[in-house]
Amino acid sequence: MIASMVMCKPAQVRQPLNNMPSANSSGGQMLNLTNLNLPCQKEKVVLVMGATGAGKTRLSIDLATYFPAEIINSDKMQVYEGLDIVTNKITKEEQRGVPHHLLGTQNPNSEFTAADFCDMTTLAVESITGRGQLPIIVGGSNSYIEALIDDDDYKFRSRYDCCCLWVDVSMPVLHPYIDERVDQMFNNGMLNELRSFYNPNGDYSRGIRKAIGVPEFDQYFRSEPFRDEETRIKLLQQAIREVKENTSKLAIKQLRKIHTLRNVKRWKIHHLDATPVFRKKGKDANETWKELVAEPSVRIVAEFLYNVNTANVGATLRLPTLATAIATATC
Structure with missing residues (x-):
């Protein structure tokens, strides 16, 4: 089995986020993982959850900028072809070269069920991990994600380790x-x-x-x-x-579902509060997003993928340096 997302072979890292220091310019401490014991276990999958408008798509692209990744859409309306503005599909420019799956691929007059999503997503995950890439599943249809992760015989959980990230914005602000x-x-x-x-x-x-x-x-x-x-x-x-x-009613419904998955079904979901981002504008908002959402998410995913405690690396370490060091490490 290809233990793709513990990086048992060198992998190419995408360019870092805009306005983020590169590995050569960060001046941070280089983390040498080549001699660490990185156990090859289950293959890894990252899920990005949140209410509509909270920033799920933005975070998924940020993560795919740091790690070799491909994105699987889990929005039940964005899977259909057409109505790109109405369904708020990510544009080609916004995709920044990151491959996307289940985005605008289905006949708009057909019915795409949760079972269809599970079947097609499982195939996409197998294909992505087979190429040594990280699957990032992102979208607001949490019932579809639940059907995938908590399937009747737990086949998905038995094969994949999942890291769930929740981009949250308080409703009065959202x-x-x-x-x-x-x-x-x-x-x-x-x-x-x-x-x-x-x-x-x-x-x-x-x-x-x-x-x-x-x-x-x-x-x-x-x-x-x-x-x-x-x-x-x-x-x-x-x-x-x-x-x-x-749309606001949908956001409330999505939030309730996430609370159910976290508090009733006891899913381990990492909470990222993006509320302060929405209270700012322009450059200040981008800096706050980087500080409160993007950087913590990269650290969470790095620790999930490579069993590395990034807090012990040192305060001067820059994340592009971290991603570069990790992604080029070998088992």
Whole structure:
């Protein structure tokens, strides 16, 4: 068996995060792991969880920047082809060259079930680990993740060790951000994207039409040809308001599920509070994200992958140096 994610062979490290010091410029202490005993055990999988808008996608790309990784989407609406703005799919530019799986691959009129997700994700994980890469599963459909990890016969757990990261933002702070994000989606062309997709006979209980943003605009498109401008504007504002409300309700539902997995099912989930990030803007927000979310996550994953206590390395160690040292270590 390929013990891929304990790095029993040299692996290429992606370029470090923007504005982060490189291994050559950090001036930090180089961690020499070549003589450490890194046991080859189960293969490793990282899961990134959180409510919609909290920063799951951003963290997954950050981690894939530090470690040789590929990302598996676990958002049940983003698996479908089309409606990229409505479902808030990560763009090619934002992917930064990191391979993505189960992203915009399914027929939008088909029904992609939890069982389908488990089957296809298992195959993707096998393929990724077979290439010596780290699978990072990221998305907001926590019921799908639960079905994968806690399958009836625990096949997945018997084969893989999982590290769960939870990017959390307090709801009073997240809700206004969700509203802003919906407004930005509208400014980016959501209405035209929905108009070209609209079908008066569409089934809102199946496929991508279940996505928040699709049924909410049904009344607007259905009435658009027959209403005056003032009425159309009111219907449009109502649809946008419903999208915001339903997205906030989804965030609450996602948060409750994470609490259930952590407190009832006793999943070990690492909590990362990103709330202060959302209270800042621009460079200050990016620095706070790096300090409170990105850097702690890299340390958690490094310790998970390589059984190394990074706290003992020294305060001067820079994370790109850490990632470089670890990823080039051999068993």
